Amino acid sequence: MGREQILISGIEHKVRKLFEQNRFLKNENSELHQHINTLKDELEVLTIELEKKRNELLKISLAKTLEAEYGVEESKTKIDDLIKEIDRCIEVLSD
Numbered sequence: 001m002g003r004e005q006i007l008i009s010g011i012e013h014k015v016r017k018l019f020e021q022n023r024f025l026k027n028e029n030s031e032l033h034q035h036i037n038t039l040k041d042e043l044e045v046l047t048i049e050l051e052k053k054r055n056e057l058l059k060i061s062l063a064k065t066l067e068a069e070y071g072v073e074e075s076k077t078k079i080d081d082l083i084k085e086i087d088r089c090i091e092v093l094s095d
Contacts, residue, residue, distance in 0.1 A: 066075035 063075065066078055070078060
């Protein structure tokens with residue numbers, strides 16, 4: 001009878017350790033999921049910022065190219081004409 005009691009106690013101890021380990025792993029998993037979500041949000045913000053910077057660079061490159069080719073005043077006129085054309089296209093697509 002004593003031997004069975006020792007075996008039962010050993011099994012109970014192992015089960016408690018498994019429950020404890022399970023609880024620890026669940027907490028760790030939850031923390032990792034939160035960290036992943038934080039990183040995803042951060043990535044999204046950085047991606048948006050990168051896209052804005054690319055657009056700025058494109059605008060600057062276009063402006064410098066136009067300025068070098070046509071001069072400042074004519075470049076401004078061309079850019080204004082392009083903006084008007086884009087607005088008209090957006091209006092047509094919206095209808």
